[in-house]
Amino acid sequence: MKKKLFVAFLVLSAASFVSAHDGSFTTDISSWVPVTLGHYDADPFKGWATVTVTNTMAQSWGDFHFEIFEFMTYSVTFPTTATMLMFDSDMDPYTGYSYAHDGTKKLDFTFYGNPVDPGETVTFKVYTDNTSNQYAWFGLAIYPTPVPEPMTLGLLSLGALALRRKK
Numbered sequence: 001m002k003k004k005l006f007v008a009f010l011v012l013s014a015a016s017f018v019s020a021h022d023g024s025f026t027t028d029i030s031s032w033v034p035v036t037l038g039h040y041d042a043d044p045f046k047g048w049a050t051v052t053v054t055n056t057m058a059q060s061w062g063d064f065h066f067e068i069f070e071f072m073t074y075s076v077t078f079p080t081t082a083t084m085l086m087f088d089s090d091m092d093p094y095t096g097y098s099y100a101h102d103g104t105k106k107l108d109f110t111f112y113g114n115p116v117d118p119g120e121t122v123t124f125k126v127y128t129d130n131t132s133n134q135y136a137w138f139g140l141a142i143y144p145t146p147v148p149e150p151m152t153l154g155l156l157s158l159g160a161l162a163l164r165r166k167k
Helices: 002-019 150-166
Strands: 021-031 035-040 046-055 062-068 083-086 098-101 106-112 121-129 137-146
Touching: 021 035, 021 137, 035 046, 046 062, 046 137, 062 121
Parallel strands: 021 046
Antiparallel strands: 035 137, 046 121, 062 106, 062 137, 083 121, 098 106
16 A cells, blocks of 8 residues: 555656646736746756637737746747747647747747637747756746738838839
C-alpha cells in the first residue's frame, strides 16, 4: 500500500512539474488596452503559452499582438525557429493568418482576410524560450488591433491614387 501511494505521489508530482512551464489562459477582450497575463515558468524553461480570447467588443479584429515583459531580467524570447499557431473556437487551424516577430519580445498575428468578429473566440499557441537565465516568472501583454473601417480604407486608397497620379 505504501509503495502504491509513493508511486502515485511521484506521478502526480512529475505531472505538475512538467506542466508548470506550459501556461493556459482564457480571457475576454473588451477594449484596446493590453491585457497582462503572468506566467510561472519551470524546468526546462521553454514551452507553449496557450491564450484563448473572446472578442467582446463591437468591432472586428484584424491582428493580435503579444509582448513579453519581465521585472528583473530580459532573457525570455519568442524564438525565430518556433511555429506560432492560431485556432478557431472548435480548435481547428485558423485560416488566412500569418505571424511575424523580431525573434525577441514582440509577436504579431495578422488575419485581415479572416477577421475575428464580435462574439468569436480564437486560441493562440505561442512558444517562449527562457533557457538563458531561467527566471521563474515573466508576463505577456496581449491586445488586438481593429480592422480599418471602409471609409478609412477608401481615404487611404484615394491618397495613394493621388500620389501615383502626381508622379
